[in-house]
Amino acid sequence: MSPWRQAARATRREFLAGDLLTVFAALVLGVAVMTAVGTLVNRVTLALTSSAAEVLGGDLGLSGRQDIPRSFDEEAQRRGLRHTRMVSFPSVLFHGEASQMAGISAVEASYPLRGTLEISGDTPDGAAHPAAPPAPGQAYADARLLDALGLRIGDDLEFGAGHVRIAAVLAAEPDASGELLQLAPPLMVNRADVDGAGLLGPGSRASYRLMFAGDTGQIADFREWLKPRAGDWRLLGIEDTQRGLRNAFDRAGRFLALSALLAVLLSGVATALAANRFAVRRIDQVAVLRCLGARQNDILATFALQLLFTAVPACLIGVALGMAVQSGLVELLGSLVPNRLPLPQAMPALAGAGIGLLLLLGFALPPLLRLRGIPPMRVLNRSFAATPPVSVLAYGAALAATLALTVQATGDARLAAWVLGGLAALATLAGLAGAGLLWLLRRLQHRLHGAWRLGLASLARRRALSVLQLVGLSLSLCALLLLAVVGPGLLGQWQARLPADTPNYFLMNIQPDQSGPVLAKLKALGVAKPEVEPFGTGRLLSINGRPPQRLDRDPDDNDDGNRPVNFSWRHTFPPANTLVSGRFWAADSTAAEASVEEAWAQRYGVKLGDRITLLMGEQERQFTVTSLRKAEWDSFRVNFFLLLNEGAVGDAPYNLISSFHLPHARASELGAMTRDFPNLSLLDIDAILSRVREVMTRVGQAVQLVMGFSLMAGLLVLLAALQSTAGERRYDSAVLRTLGARRTQLRGAVLVEFGALGLSASILAVGAAAAIGTLVARQVFELSLPAPWPALLLGGLLGTVLSMLAGWWGTRRVLRVPPALALRED
Template identity: 30%
Template sequence: MWAKLALKLFLRELKRGELTIISAAIALAVLTVFTLSSVTDRIGLNIEQKSTEFIAADRRMDSNHPLDEAYLTEAQQRGLETARLTYFDTMVFAGEEMLLASVKAATQGYPLRGKVTLKDSLDGSEYVVDSGPLPGEVWVSESIFYSLNVKVGDTIELGAGQFAIGKVLVDEPDGALFSLSGNRRIIINHEDIALTKVIQPGSRVFYRFLFAGEEPVLKAYYAWLKPQMKDNQSWEGIKDRQSPLGDNLARSSNFLLIAGLLGIILAAVAMAVSAKRYCERQYDPVAMMKTLGGSRTMIRKIYLLHLGLVCFTSIILGLAVGFVLQNIGANYLAQSMGTVLPQAGPKPWLMAIFIGVICAVMFAIKPLLDLFDIPPLRVLRRNLGDQLAVSRIHLAMSTLTIFLLMWLFSADLKLSVLLFISCLVVVLVLFGLSRLIFGTGRRLGLSPGNSWSLALATIQKRANANAVQLISFALAIKLMLFLVVLKNDMISDWQQQLPEGAPNAFLININEAEVAPMQAYFAEHGLIDNGFYPVVRGRVHALNDEKFAREVSLQEGEERDEEARNGVGRELNLTWLANMPGSNMLTDGQWFDDTDTPQVSVEKGMAERLEMKLGDSLTLLINNREVNATVTSFREVDWASLQPNFFMILNPQAMEQFPATYFTATHVKDEQQKVFNQLLVQYPTVSVVDIKARIEQAQSIIDQVSLAIGFVLAIVVACGALVLISQVQASLAERMQEIVILRTLGAKGRLIKQATLYEFLLLGMFAGFVASLVSDVALFVIQRQVFDVAGTLHPYIWLLGPLSGGVFVALVGYSMVARTMRQNTQGLLRSLA
């Protein structure tokens, strides 16, 4: 009996609108969680599936300088499998064609874990091997075949050596996630390095030892090895593996989840407002049912069934739409990443369902409990129960739910508390500001018959509701402005800041004997060099004899020394010059004097990061040798100029004993490309870095991120629209009463329509103005702190924000009440009754 009545009431309430808004809000929350969680989970599973083979061993030891052979000897004596790898980038030539490739020289035992996937020809079948190439044989990735127009069996030149292509390299377990050469990879036998003559004193080379064996043996070996390791050497296992791509994916995942959380919060606000309004509309039916003998238990069953039906259908709808969206997003990412992403596990499904249920229950349970307490006497005294409409308990429960959602998404209590408090402060400030401004509506002294005056009076009357709408749309518009500026404005500004004739190619790995003839070649063919700089790799080791924190191994459970000074965390390119580069400006101190004492000039930002002062003693670790230099000056460097720049420059006397390679930068015009290519043919061991290609690659990545942000933006705007719709829906009865009164007092329909339109227009414009102000300040900080460029304001978004906000809010809000205004006074009175 009660079920039949519940279904009739449910179908009737669907036509009123509140349940539809609640259902849409739950569905949006579910599809947001499911879509974003599924995409990030599938990326994580892809990485996890390959984690055991990711480093091609159980442990590895890395260094930018040659490693001691005794390390391998000891490991072999302990029964461990070993292999050695040497990485370098060099130019590859085939006839008239050439390109920059990443070369991995491997011993025969490589890989210790995982398999290398090969093909005998471009159209051949794939197969796997568990050993490296034989001497004289090279394995080449597929992209090189197309770039150089070669086939298996052809000869290519690596540096000074010639090699026959033996196999097509499809995949390797520890393939580089990023290198100067992109996806152009070559594997050669370790014995063939000497034939290339690429590795010279001071060359950019990376060395790695691989180890595999039983876990106790590995730990015992590390205990022997650790005291002998240099500070510029690292020991890693699976838990230690880090990469720029992995870090960026993690940051992107966190950003998308946090941004998605904003959409969920907006959906939750819409849900709470609609649930409250829905329950208020049921006060009279509940009182009537109690008067006719309906028990509290029956009424509870009816409305809990309503909530259950809405929750169930909304979750199913959200999961269905989310499944389609996550497939589209994951397939796009998989294509961009050049991989196949596995299907997501049960976590996104369970989390989405859990979020949907939590939102439905936590934001609707208090209004429902109030509904069950409505007294039967309300059928005679219509004001009974109205005191339940405003509930601090409901507000507290909703706030607590939002905090729990933050905690669930971030899995970090400290971060959740900080984020929650900061959001709360922003909300309170915006709410107070809106009340202050909206509260002036009646003191403007406008004409009583004026549409603007009526609109302002209405805004002042609904100050609390309008403040909620202001906060919601200010946040949504803020995200939109971020997307527009970051995608279209900041990147183009950065590109336009490049001076005319800025270098677009860097030449590295130049031998000292090649400097003079290359300078002559540049002068002969009109190529302008920006100076030839000697370069060595070095690590910032200590400051005033206080060592910087050493990298630790998470695999072995080591903990970082929290009291140690924070260092750079990587090796730097170091150079030595008698005179300061023209593109640098001295900000403090003096340039080098003529003494033989080692001296160093430090870039201003690096000096601030390391808390340096003039006169400090800086210890650098170069080729396992320590150099103690006195800090004599700080410099300001224009990194955006793309000129050769350095964080640290030493005086020549400090670096006389170190062999080095040279590098330079030049601007190659289109008509000079042939001459430039001939230069590289004459000097095969010299590598070139194409800056133009790097800019295009960065733009491609930004475009992909923009798509992800655009997806989140669409969700946030939809959720923000739901907030507006729910707020307008909740005030419809009050608006109908006002329309009846205004018409009774003789107000024309045109006056009422214009006042309503102006009300929403002003609300949207103010929300857009607040969003523009917050966005521009935030973008100013991001430009300086993240992009490391001079911050600039963007006045055009101060116009774009209010206009877009005003138009959007006016269209959505006015369309919601237009139907009401079209009804005659008699129809409105019947609806109110």
């Protein structure tokens, strides 16, 4: 007997019989979803990494609040590296009666070292084109800045002690591209104009940067030379760039990873169930072949080759489908991904195909190993070998390898741990519940009659398969509920973070005596309940009497942690915050207490009861940390890392800040306020909110596409679980019909069997989906998602009804087969 020839003939004959078709579909879905998500993540990561030097404006840099010594330039030049200097700072610009906060960038003639500076408006067609940095006396201005100040190209702009002429519109600057949160519109000038305007005094809040570019080896050697000499300046590398874009994709990647993870796991379960049915249906065939003298290894090789012949085209189709899907994901994400994505690499596709082969070897091969123990006497009795220990080991190894590849492709081990831990707990609980249910049925069976007795007896008679069905149904229903109910709920919670009345303007530098008039003008503009918050800046001197030390500081960052710190104070607990631990002070308290945001507390290792010392103006004040809280930074409200008890602040220097929502149609009226109060700084973040909402919308569409594959995988598991005992039910029904059972009795028995199975699985799945969804929302997505019980219970009810319908539909096919023919087939 030739295993290859026999396997090829059997594959062609049995592919559409059901078992191999289910295995084929499961492999296609698993490979497709992993190829799609893995390729997308890989392409975006490569694009962000390859463009990082362009975004940074160089290969390596130094940044700090003080000007950087010229000795670094000289050393770079000696090593053959190119270099350029930049300085940036915020400043209020004036033109006539109009004023606007702007981000000033002063550059040299050698700027930029990497990337391209683009301007527009200085040619007849107005198209953007590459350009050299502005010459002395000239400036490139952002279009928003021109609109705010009423300027045109060629106009003069008051700049410090002098003037600069607007030469063009600033279309793109390398070290600002790709950032989602650029608050103030930029103005680029020549470094000589800044030095001559007297804008770099002690209170200028300037940030100095020295950038270098060269070969990879030269940059690596120069970085090692710079490390011990950087002092108070921070080293900049490509890992510091594109943070806004990376943060925007971080949560999106978690949604995609959740869908991909469940799809792969469900594909594995469907493969295992279908392969188990494939093996069970060939027990008698193996016994006959053994009687005819066939060797065990040849028989096993034949069936293994059948699965291999099924898996190879499945993997190829899955890879092709996955590549098409990732192209669709790129289109759905639109402008959120870099414009020049690199071509897909082979690794994600190979990883997808590898997962397909792991699903085949790990979940389909173990049932075949049982066929090795089929004795020739099987033709005379119904004995069947138990699952050998090597099969259990194969299942465990395959599951571990598949999950490792999945985590590598999606890049989120934490999400995998929570979801898979929950599903593993569900599988264990379902197995124990199934064993307990069967134990109870054996004791209640004699008290039942009619269809109830027949249906529940069918469950009790096939104990191992019934427990396997319950586990498979529970996992599939739970995964379907996670995808269909919890997933959209998480997306809805994310989108609810930005309601229609989200603050879209920040008003800064309000002096205390201006509070009343400013609030009155905001009310007149239609702002609902405008508020101001105190805003103080000091220095963190010590924590528990010791100098502060950042625990998350990069080894290359030589900042000693004694840096300026912003803080505020109030009597009541702030909105858009959640108390994590401790207690917030009473409204009438005068104790020197502080409330610390948990991220800042982790950064400095601050705990409840610690004493922090601040320099506030000319005074040193000590406060005891009495509460830790979590701030919702994406709420766009005024939030602070450090909050102090207003009753203990005293006469610390401060100004005021306000965030509010104003319809875009009335935005032009804010200009009168800035003319009445020239010291105010107004930040318009409407464009930012639109960008973030675009992220949410497009990510939601992309996630729904991936979830569609996962839902199909879940339905496939459901089908495989319900089909796993089809042969046994057909045989039992034939025997009962031979003994005189009516069709209505058999249908009722099947409805009872599948109703009990579906109801038990639904109860377990609903509880597990609620628990897993709540934990994943809090621990991974950092969202608060109450369990959506109505939708979950409805889903559980639909799962029970679907289980009963599947049993009823299967009974219709069984009852059409004459009993004698069914007995001969089985």
